[in-house]
Amino acid sequence: MHGRVKVRTTAEQEAIKKVERAKKVAQYKAAIDLVINKRKEKVYDDELLLVTEKMVLQNPDINSVWNIRREAFQYREWSHEEYLDRLRKELTLTESCLRGNPKSYSVWHQRCWIIDHLPEPDWQTELSLCAKCLNLDERNFHCWDYRQHLVKKAGISDAEEFEFSTTKIYNNFSNYSSWHYRSKILSKMFPDESGELPIVADKHKEELDLVMNATFTDPNDSSAWFYQRWLLDYSNPQPNALWRVKITPNRATIIFHGETSLESSNLSLTTDNGQVNGTWSSYNDEKFSKIWTATFSELLDSSCSKIFIKYENEDYNLFKSDNAWFYKSSHSPIDKHNKAQLKEQMENYKQLKEMEPNNKWAILTGIFLMKSYDLVEYHEKILEDLSALIKIDHLRANYYTDMRSKCIMDYELHNLWKNENDTEINSTVDLSNRNLTIFYNEQYFGLFEEVNLGTNRLGNSLHRLAVLQECKKLSLSSNSLKNLKGFPTLQNLEILSLRDNQLTCLEEVLDLIKRHKFVKLDLRGNPLCEQSDIIDKLSKDNPDIEFTTD
Secondary structure, eight states: OTTOOOOOOHHHHHHHHHHHHHHHHHHHHHHHHHHHHHHHTTOOOHHHHHHHHHHHHHOTTOHHHHHHHHHHHHHOOOOHHHHHHHHHHHHHHHHHHHHHOTTOHHHHHHHHHHHHHOSSOOHHHHHHHHHHHHHHOTTOHHHHHHHHHHHHHHTOOHHHHHHHHHHHHHHOTTOHHHHHHHHHHHHHHSOOTTSSSSSOHHHHHHHHHHHHHHHHHOTTOHHHHHHHHHHHSOOOOOOOOEEEEEEETTEEEEEEEEEEOOOGGGEEEEETTEEEOEEEEETTSOSSEEEEEEEESSOOOTTOOOEEEEETTEEEEOEEETTEEEEEOSSOSSOOOOHHHHHHHHHHHHHHHHHSTTOHHHHHHHHHHHHHHHTTTTHHHHHHHHHHHHHHTGGGHHHHHHHHHHHHHHHHHHHHHHHOOTTOOOOEEEOTTSOOOOOOSGGGGTTOSEEEOOSSOOGGGGGGGGGOTTOSEEEOTTSOOOOOTTOOOOTTOOEEEOTTSOOOOHHHHHHHHHTSOOSEEEOTTOGGGGSTTHHHHHHSSOTTSEEEOO
């Protein structure tokens, strides 16, 4: 037995570790008590600095301890030289902490604070530290943020940072942070005054060539693909212009392309009899909304020959159809741009797709390019590629099915608008049998009076139907609805079909009836209709509604 090292059992090891942990906890509690008491008494002496230094070296993420150390720098009456020396030592302390945890929010914040208080920081040393950290972990966003802080403080040129990002990208095309940093620098260095591109055309072409090289080198890496999306999927933000307006003798509805905050001060409604007063409210009771309505205190004179709206100092003339007045914008909300480059990119990535037929990024990029170039021309091809993606990347199948639904709805809306004449507003839309999984761009359905959404899968989009305040007849048959949670109150809805779903809760249906003025409700093919007295229960307080249950 002599000369042999005793091997401790697992139980012995656990017992030793337990004693060590208890000792550390006791030391930590004692240190915390000491620091808190000294802080209460405003005693920021050397003992406090020494104890807090040991604490952050053991655990650099205790933000309160760093706060106390900063207070010590404010309250201690050091000479100027001693103060600077202390700041430099604090830099050394944070560097030691970063070796243990290079992604500590608290430590990087402390280092920024030190740099802000040093009259003449050593910028080169700090940039070298960033370079070392990024060599160890090129996606350390704490370090990237710190570098941006240094660049701003030191007045380092965008050109130098552009070269730095280029070096990091050539070292590793998979460096997502470098691509992102590069996009920020380029936007400042080469802004496109026309607003059609994120950067000027010549530089834009160079960047497309660079990112194409990256995607062809490693087609499975996502970093370059996202950068390419920024280059190609850029659209200049447009002001929230009016899209459509409908005015009846007692009510007005205004639809915008984007979220808008509407107040009486920036919109007025005038007839040939004078200005009409009304209080505007959003359909969803939010400050920013795409649909706004107003109810008039007095009915409009149906003999009015002229009605116009003034919004943001622009006049919009309305035309009359039946017993209502309408306005419709002449432009599509989808802005097409840069078609020559889009076409070139489509051809290039068609080659990559042929080389890598199962590469999801090549297929997905092709879909975005086709959508941007011409959604109508490539509609069938887009749906075909989305079906392929669902099989190739089944973990994200729901994302692709929602994307498919959006493409279909954009396509159908385009065809509806194309077939309207200048003084016509469609009142019906049929999106049945499309296998839709999301109700998308719903504001563009705000003026339809008859909407058929049958044979889809819109169970998770019921809340989006709140825009259908003008709808009188709605079909949600065969949508696999298991409940009616989220179904909004639609003030004009008279006829509703919930046929062939999976509804089981009578209370939900009764609540729906209570919130509406139904004339007809179709519930056939739902499990709740198997109750023998279902008609009696439904009709008890609603004798005027026509119920269909079998």
